[in-house]
Amino acid sequence: MRGPRPRAGPGGAPRRVRAGRGFRGRRGGTPGVWRTAPAPAGPAAGRSGAPPRKSAREGPAMRIGIIGAGHIGSTLARHFTRVGYDVAVSNSRGPRSLDGLVAELGPRAQALTPEEAARFGEVVVVSIPFGRWHELPSAELSRKVVIDTSNYLPERDGHERDLDQDTITSSQKIRAHTGGNVVKAFNALPWQDLRDGSRPKGAPDRLAVALSGSDEDGKAVVAGLVRDIGFDPVDAGNLGRGGRRHQPGTQVFGRKLPKDEMSEIFHAVRR
Structure with missing residues (x-):
């Protein structure tokens, strides 16, 4: 089964999915909190011409593929379908093993193979053991x-010399393998808090989600x-230095933090 192919850009190359309507990020990888931009009048699209994110009530929704349906992958699938996105979930055991989850998620969800879910998604969540x-x-x-929601845990994943020597980050390895515009996110917040912590904008107990990436448009989409x-996205920086700020063993990993406190930690680490 093949999902829809992305629209071609100049020279026939696939267009990258970019920031949807109403979102913009800081440039240059500077840590900080992402801001909401005023929505343009009319049916505007992102700067690249990619379709803006829409709710189910507004029209066709962004397609999100998910590879890995464990705690984080299935939790994100529940959140994304709840707010109106079309989701394809997958795992290593085959689509039939996900019948129960798909039934729970409802008509906006389907189960596919990992390859099919990757083709289906305009954005693809990778949520597997690293x-x-x-x-x-x-x-x-x-x-x-x-x-990329994964974390390198050598006691589980086995030792990889370049990671042990800190010459590269786990997300950089995934980027090198896939050639994707990788954004690390959802890896530092405990999955139970990801499941239960959703709050409306402005709520005093709304939690922050750290993200890092070297593609600014990709980060804007994920934010x-x-x-x-x-949740409130907080930019940790690029995929290398920024990714190291919210990996296991850091001040933000495994903690429930509001955006201001997380942003202050990232700024302190930079100094």
Whole structure:
């Protein structure tokens, strides 16, 4: 089964999914909180011409593929379908093993293979144990916005020398393997808080989600999705230095933090 192919850009190359209407991010990888931009009048699209994010009530929704349906993957699938996105979930055991989850998620969800879910999604969530990164369908993920929720845990994943020596980050390895516009997010907040912590904008107990990436347009798309499901995105920086700010062992990992406190931590780390 093949999902819809992305529209071609100049020279026939696939267009990258960019920021949807109403979202913009800081440039240059500077840590900080993402801001809402005024929505343009009329049926505006992102700067690249990619369709803006729409709710189910407004028209066709962004398609999100999810590879890995464990705690984080299935929780994100519930959030994304709740706010009106079309979702394809997948795992290593086959689509039939996800019948129960799809029935729970409702008509906006379907189960596919990982390759099919990657083709389906305009944005693709990778939520697998990091040690299985080499199994990701690289051809299908190339040049797409890829949300990496994984963490390198050598006691589980086995030791990888370049990661142990800190010459590269786990998300950089996934980017090198897939050729995707990788944004690391949803890896630092405990999954139970991701499941239960969604709050409306402005709520005093709304939680922050750290994200990092070297593609500014990709980060803007992911920041918008974080906001849509009830959290505040906080930019940690690029995929290398920024990714190191919210990996295991850092001040923000495993903690429930509001956006201002998380942003202050990232700024202090930079100094």
